[in-house]
Amino acid sequence: xxxVTCDVAIIxxxxxxxxxxxxxxxxxxxxxxxxxxxxxIGGILQQCIHPGFGLSYFKQELTGPxxxxxxxxxxxxxxxxxxRDSMVLEIDPGNQMIVCVSSENGMTKVTADSIVLAMGCRxxxxxxxxxxxxxxxxxxxxxxxxxxxxxxNIMVGKNVVILGSGDIGMIMAxxxxxxxxxxxxVIEIMDFLAGLTRNKVQCLDDFxxxxxxxxxxxxxxxxxxxxxxxxxxxxENKKPRKETEEFIACDTLLLSVGLLPENELxxxxxxxxxxxxxxPDVNQYMQTSIPSVFACGNVVHVNDLVDNVTVESMQxxxxxxxxxxxxxxxNPKEIQCVxxxxxxxxxxxxxxxxxxxxxxxxxxxLAPEADVRLQAKSNxxxxxxxxxxxxxxxxxxxxxxxxxxxxxxxxxxxxKEAVF
Amino acid sequence: MLKxxxxxxxxxxxxxxxxxxxxKYQVQVIVVDKNDDIGGDASKSNSAIIHTGYDAAPGTLESxxxxxxxxxxxxxxxxxxxxxxxxxxxxxxxxxxxFDQLPAIKEKAFKNRVYDIExxxxxxxxxxxxxxxxxxxxxxxxxxxxxxxxxxxVQALAENANENGVDFLLNTKxxxxxxxNQKIKGVETTGGTIETKYVINAAALYxxxxxxxxxxxxxxxxxxxxxxxxxxxxxxxxxxxxxxxxPTKVTKGKLMxxxxxxxxxxxxxxxxxxxxxxxxxxxxxxxSIIADVKRLVPNVNVRDTITQYSGLRxxxxxxxxxxxxxxxxxxxxxxxxxxxxxxxxxxxxxxxIAQLLMKCGLNLVYKEDFKNTRQGINIFxxxxxxxxxxxxxxxxxxxxxxxxxxxxxxxxxxxxxRRPLGARSMDAVKRRVRAGMGRCQSGFCGPKVxxxxxxxxxxxxxxxNKNIGGxxxxxxxxx
Numbered sequence: 001x002x003x004v005t006c007d008v009a010i011i012x013x014x015x016x017x018x019x020x021x022x023x024x025x026x027x028x029x030x031x032x033x034x035x036x037x038x039x040x041i042g043g044i045l046q047q048c049i050h051p052g053f054g055l056s057y058f059k060q061e062l063t064g065p066x067x068x069x070x071x072x073x074x075x076x077x078x079x080x081x082x083x084r085d086s087m088v089l090e091i092d093p094g095n096q097m098i099v100c101v102s103s104e105n106g107m108t109k110v111t112a113d114s115i116v117l118a119m120g121c122r123x124x125x126x127x128x129x130x131x132x133x134x135x136x137x138x139x140x141x142x143x144x145x146x147x148x149x150x151x152x153n154i155m156v157g158k159n160v161v162i163l164g165s166g167d168i169g170m171i172m173a174x175x176x177x178x179x180x181x182x183x184x185x186v187i188e189i190m191d192f193l194a195g196l197t198r199n200k201v202q203c204l205d206d207f208x209x210x211x212x213x214x215x216x217x218x219x220x221x222x223x224x225x226x227x228x229x230x231x232x233x234x235x236e237n238k239k240p241r242k243e244t245e246e247f248i249a250c251d252t253l254l255l256s257v258g259l260l261p262e263n264e265l266x267x268x269x270x271x272x273x274x275x276x277x278x279x280p281d282v283n284q285y286m287q288t289s290i291p292s293v294f295a296c297g298n299v300v301h302v303n304d305l306v307d308n309v310t311v312e313s314m315q316x317x318x319x320x321x322x323x324x325x326x327x328x329x330x331n332p333k334e335i336q337c338v339x340x341x342x343x344x345x346x347x348x349x350x351x352x353x354x355x356x357x358x359x360x361x362x363x364x365x366l367a368p369e370a371d372v373r374l375q376a377k378s379n380x381x382x383x384x385x386x387x388x389x390x391x392x393x394x395x396x397x398x399x400x401x402x403x404x405x406x407x408x409x410x411x412x413x414x415x416k417e418a419v420f
Numbered sequence: 421m422l423k424x425x426x427x428x429x430x431x432x433x434x435x436x437x438x439x440x441x442x443x444k445y446q447v448q449v450i451v452v453d454k455n456d457d458i459g460g461d462a463s464k465s466n467s468a469i470i471h472t473g474y475d476a477a478p479g480t481l482e483s484x485x486x487x488x489x490x491x492x493x494x495x496x497x498x499x500x501x502x503x504x505x506x507x508x509x510x511x512x513x514x515x516x517x518x519f520d521q522l523p524a525i526k527e528k529a530f531k532n533r534v535y536d537i538e539x540x541x542x543x544x545x546x547x548x549x550x551x552x553x554x555x556x557x558x559x560x561x562x563x564x565x566x567x568x569x570x571x572x573x574v575q576a577l578a579e580n581a582n583e584n585g586v587d588f589l590l591n592t593k594x595x596x597x598x599x600x601n602q603k604i605k606g607v608e609t610t611g612g613t614i615e616t617k618y619v620i621n622a623a624a625l626y627x628x629x630x631x632x633x634x635x636x637x638x639x640x641x642x643x644x645x646x647x648x649x650x651x652x653x654x655x656x657x658x659x660x661x662x663x664x665x666x667p668t669k670v671t672k673g674k675l676m677x678x679x680x681x682x683x684x685x686x687x688x689x690x691x692x693x694x695x696x697x698x699x700x701x702x703x704x705x706x707x708s709i710i711a712d713v714k715r716l717v718p719n720v721n722v723r724d725t726i727t728q729y730s731g732l733r734x735x736x737x738x739x740x741x742x743x744x745x746x747x748x749x750x751x752x753x754x755x756x757x758x759x760x761x762x763x764x765x766x767x768x769x770x771x772x773i774a775q776l777l778m779k780c781g782l783n784l785v786y787k788e789d790f791k792n793t794r795q796g797i798n799i800f801x802x803x804x805x806x807x808x809x810x811x812x813x814x815x816x817x818x819x820x821x822x823x824x825x826x827x828x829x830x831x832x833x834x835x836x837x838r839r840p841l842g843a844r845s846m847d848a849v850k851r852r853v854r855a856g857m858g859r860c861q862s863g864f865c866g867p868k869v870x871x872x873x874x875x876x877x878x879x880x881x882x883x884x885n886k887n888i889g890g891x892x893x894x895x896x897x898x899x
Contacts, residue, residue: 154897
C-alpha cells in the first residue's frame with residue numbers, strides 16, 4: 001500500500017480545506033497535505049463562475065474560481081501538497097490514519113498528527129422533501145445542473161421551474177436564462193426567501209423571473225421527461241391549498257431545497273455530530289469531539305458566504321497545526337454555547353476556557369425579525385450586544401464575545417428592540 | 421426473417437427465468453421486450469422478497485410454484501452470483517385481533533407445506549427486533565423468507581441465458597401474433613417478424629393485450645400500484661428481519677425490512693389503477709405508509725428517506741395465477757396473474773414451462789455444454805484491501821470512485837456497460853452497480869455517469885436516456 005506521512009492532513013481541497021491549509025502552513029506545520037477527490041483544487045467554487053465572492057474577506061468582488069484561486073495559489077506557494085483524484089474511504093483517528101484511493105496511487109494510507117475535515121456538503125434531493133408524482137428525467141438538484149452547465153458545457157433543459165429559493169437555485173435561474181432557457185418560476189414554500197436578498201435582486205428581479213413565496217410543488221408530471229409541475233399555495237401549516245393548484249408546463253425541474261453537511265466519514269469515525277447542524281460539534285479551535293480532528297466549512301454547518309468559511313477554516317488550520325506541534329493541551333475546561341430566543345444553532349457549540357482571545361460566534365435565526373438586538377449572556381450578565389435592522393434564516397448572523405473571564409455557559413438570543 | 425423455436429414475450433423475472441431454463445436445452449429461444457433494458461417493469465419495483473409461500477391460497481398453482489421455488493434459490497444464487505440472504509420474517513401481533521389470527525396463519529402455512537413456521541413470545545420478538553412496537557403480544561417466525569437484489573437476479577438469469585445462446589431483442593414491441601391452422605406461426609414485432617412454433621406470453625402488465633392478439637379475452641390486467649420508501653443505510657431505527665404486518669379489517673398493513681444492500685424498505689400501498697403506466701408516488705400513499713409502519717415499528721424515521729418509488733403489480737381480473745394453453749392456438753402459452761409472488765415463483769415457473777412445452781410437443785434435449793454459472797461484476801467496496809490493491813494495479817479505473825455514496829468505481833461502471841446485455845441508460849447502470857442508488861441520488865455521480873455512457877456508447881450526451889425512450893437526460897452540448 002502506498003503510504004504518506006504528514007503533520008496535518010486535510011480532507012477536501014475546496015475553500016475550507018485550502019484556507020485551513022494556508023493557515024496551518026503559516027502557523028508552522030511542516031508537511032500539510034490536502035486529499036482532494038477531484039482532479040483540481042477549488043471544490044464546488046470551480047463551478048461557481050458568477051461574481052459575488054470575497055466582498056467581506058477581500059473587500060472585492062470575485063468569481064468562485066478567482067476566490068478559490070487566491071487560496072489555491074497561496075497554498076501551493078507555501079508548499080502545501082495535494083493528493084488529487086483521491087477519495088477518502090475511511091478516517092481512523094485512533095491510529096492517526098486516513099485511507100484513500102486513486103487510480104494513480106491505488107490504495108493509500110495517510111498518517112497525520114492532526115486531521116482537518118473539510119468535505120463540504122451535498123444537496124437535498126427530491127426524496128428528502130417527498131415531492132409526489134412520477135419520476136421522469138429532467139429533475140436535477142441545482143448544484144448538479146450547475147456542474148453540468150459550467151464545467152461540462154452541457155445544457156440540462158429549456159423550460160425550467162426551480163423549487164426552493166436557496167442561493168444556488170437563484171444563481172442557476174440567472175445562469176439558465178443567460179444560456180437561453182426560459183425560467184418560468186422560482187417556488188418557495190416558506191413566506192420568506194431562503195437565500196440572500198442580493199441574489200433575488202440580481203438573479204430573479206433583473207431577469208423578470210417570478211418568485212412565488214408560500215407555494216410548493218404538489219406533483220410532477222411526465223413518464224419519460226418532465227412535462228410539467230403542479231404548483232399550489234400553502235396554508236400556515238405548509239399544507240397545499242388544493243383550490244390554488246395550477247399547472248406549469250416545463251421540461252426541467254431544479255431543486256434548491258437545502259444542503260446537508262457530508263459527514264459519512266465523520267460518523268464512521270464516531271465523532272460527535274450535532275442534530276441541528278448535522279455537522280460535528282466544535283469549539284472555537286474548530287476542534288471536534290476527538291481532539292486530533294478539526295473541522296471547517298460546510299461540513300460543520302452550511303454557510304451562505306464563503307468569506308465566513310474562510311475565517312472559520314483559518315482557525316481550524318491554525319489549531320490543527322498547533323495540535324500537530326503539541327501546542328494544545330488535551331481535555332481543557334469547556335463551556336457550552338446555548339441557543340436562546342430565535343436562535344436555531346450556534347457555531348462553535350463549545351468554548352475552551354484556556355484561550356483568552358475573542359471569539360466570533362456564528363449563528364442562524366429561526367424566523368425573520370426586524371429591528372433586533374443580538375446579545376450574548378453568561379451568568380445572567382450581558383457580555384456582548386449588537387444591533388441589526390433585519391435578521392433572517394437565510395443569512396448567517398455573528399456576534400463577537402470575549403472568552404477571558406467566563407466560567408459558565410454563554411446564551412445567545414435575539415431580542416426585539418422597542419421602536420420609537 | 422428471424423427464425424427460432426420459442427419466443428418469450430417479456431424480459432422480466434419470469435420471462436428471463438423461462439429463457440434461462442430453456443437455454444439448458446437444444447432449442448433456439450428469442451426474448452422480446454419493449455423496454456431498452458432487461459428487468460421489465462414489475463420486476464424492478466417490488467419488495468425484493470423471496471417468499472416461502474406460507475400465506476398462499478393452499479392447493480393453487482401459485483402455492484405450488486412459490487413453495488417449490490423457495491428452496492431452489494440457495495443453489496441458484498451461488499451459480500449466478502446474486503446477492504441474497506435468508507434473513508427470515510417476523511409477524512408481530514400488536515392487537516388482540518391480530519393475535520387471534522395467529523393459529524389460522526400457522527394452519528395455512530402448514531397446508532402450504534411450510535412446516536418451519538414457529539411461534540415467538542413477546543420477549544423473543546423484542547430480543548430479535550428491539551425496534552418492534554413494545555405492545556406486541558406474540559408473533560410468528562418464518563425463517564426461510566429471504567431478501568434478494570431483484571435487479572441483479574433478472575440480469576443474472578438473462579446474462580446466463582444469453583451466454584447459453586438465447587437472443588434478446590430489446591426496444592422491440594410485439595405488434596401481432598400469426599396463427600395458421602390453429603397453430604402459432606410467428607410473432608410480429610417493431611423489429612420485424614420472427615418465425616416460431618411456440619410463444620410464451622410473459623408480458624405481465626400487458627399480458628391481456630398480447631392474449632387479445634390470439635383472440636383470447638378471458639381476463640383483464642389491472643395495475644395495482646404499490647408505493648415504497650427506501651431509507652438511508654445509516655437511519656437510526658433499523659430492523660434485521662422482514663417485519664410483516666398481520667392484516668386487520670381496517671388495513672392490510674405495510675412491511676419493513678432491510679434491503680440486501682443495507683437500506684431499510686417500507687411499504688407498499690395497494691391501489692388499483694386504470695392507467696398501466698402511472699408509477700407516480702402520491703402524498704396520500706406516502707402518508708399511509710408512515711402511519712401503518714409506525715404501528716409495527718414506532719421509531720421508524722421517514723425523514724431518512726432517500727427515495728420513494730412505486731411499482732405496478734399486474735393484477736388479474738378475475739384473480740389468480742394462471743398458465744393456459746389452448747387447442748385452437750397450439751404452441752401458445754399464456755401466463756397471467758403473476759403478482760407479488762412473481763419474483764419468487766419465476767424460477768419454478770421456468771421449470772414448469774419447460775415441462776409444459778415438452779407436453780406440447782417441443783423436443784427438449786439437454787445441452788451437454790450448458791454453462792450453469794455466471795460471474796457478476798466485481799464489487800470494489802466488498803473486496804479485501806489486498807484485492808483492491810490488485811484490481812487497481814490491473815486496471816487503474818478501479819481506483820477512480822465515481823459514486824461516493826455507494827463507493828462505486830469507474831471500473832465497475834465500465835463493466836456494467838461492456839458486459840453482454842450491458843447498460844444503455846442511467847437507470848440501467850444504477851440497477852447493475854448501484855451508482856446513483858445512494859443518499860445523494862446521483863447528484864454527485866450523475867453528471868459523470870452521463871459522460872461515461874456517452875463516451876462508451878459513442879453517442880452524444882443528449883441521446884443518453886434516464887431509462888425508457890424519450891427520457892433524455894440533457895438537451896445537449898452548449899455552443
